[in-house]
Amino acid sequence: MLHAPTLMGVAVDVAVFTVQKGELHVLLLRMKRAPFTGKWALPGGRIGAAESVEDAAARELAEKTGLAKVYLEQLYTFSRPDRDPQGRCISVAHLALIPPTAQLRTTDKYSAIGWFPAERLPPLAFDHRAIAGYAVKRLRAKLAYTNVAYSLLDERFTLGELQRVYEAILGRPLDARNFRRRIREIDLVEETGELRTGRAHRPARLFRFAHRKPVEVAVLT
């Protein structure tokens, strides 16, 4: 017997991260509409009839935060049947990373916007706590085998600044000597030939990422 296939809504949600004050932060919006009025949520929304999820994620992020041309990556599709009280809707979760200098542009589609430490999130709408938790876990794992951190730093940085970004994401201190040795082994960064000078410290060499697009590090192969 043939029967009509089940149709459902498809949303995109974006976990936007930045490193501020030595801590990993997530961008949240405070919702205006029922059933989650007053709750915080990741930026996102339904995909259109003629739109891919990648296009929808970039559009939602631009519409709700003004962020464009950011590192945006599809993460995982969340599909628990009861995740949306308004009816069946799956969510294709994305990860976005922005440097601390990126500027937000807000709209009146929500009542507030803010950065929250990834370890201390307020109660979230839908299954957004699970999505944010998964995104943190993936980001930590990706640090180990990709150059993903490039999108969280400005173009030139000291090795100390790079290490502090890694420590902020991992939530624990790293041994400086081991960190520098491994960074060199996998050719993650290269010297710019410039020095940062300042009154308080002796001059520090400035580095840049060897690649400013996603690259994976081959360990075994």
Next chain:
Amino acid sequence: MLHAPTLMGVAVDVAVFTVQKGELHVLLLRMKRAPFTGKWALPGGRIGAAESVEDAAARELAEKTGLAKVYLEQLYTFSRPDRDPQGRCISVAHLALIPPTAQLRTTDKYSAIGWFPAERLPPLAFDHRAIAGYAVKRLRAKLAYTNVAYSLLDERFTLGELQRVYEAILGRPLDARNFRRRIREIDLVEETGELRTGRAHRPARLFRFAHRKPVEVAVLT
């Protein structure tokens, strides 16, 4: 203005891999029904109204191939608006890995089933060529920083057998000495204390994976 949200179909498709005759192979089914009658496709189908995509992928794989308790991982959601000529339907693609000893159980839902070398696939239905290509790329990348190969080998194996699985997936020879050094560095496998004996070769030490569940290798952190 509020308007009715767009609803669409959601499918799961599974790229099932094994290594046979020194080559990576993909499992394909030959379709019976229009509009792709006679074309080959990855096993998969629509998700049910009260089913997560993970449950749907396991169910479709079991129904169409008899494979159960296999390594199954969500890969990526494919959503080009024109990917299904029967109407808007996105596909949540999965990766499955099985050892060469796994037995298939077939059904009459398709007209043929077969293993195809990943580098020489026949014309495929929908966007399944793109899905299969992406799955091969992810599998190759994951070899470099995870223990994913455990699900392609039997429980005990020689380092030569392990290397041949890596070479089959990567499609190129590896230097045995470097390969063994790196395998040891990241504690991927451990000795069983047993030897494989045979007439043609001198006895070879048998190894097993240190973990038989997904583990990521920390390079930088």
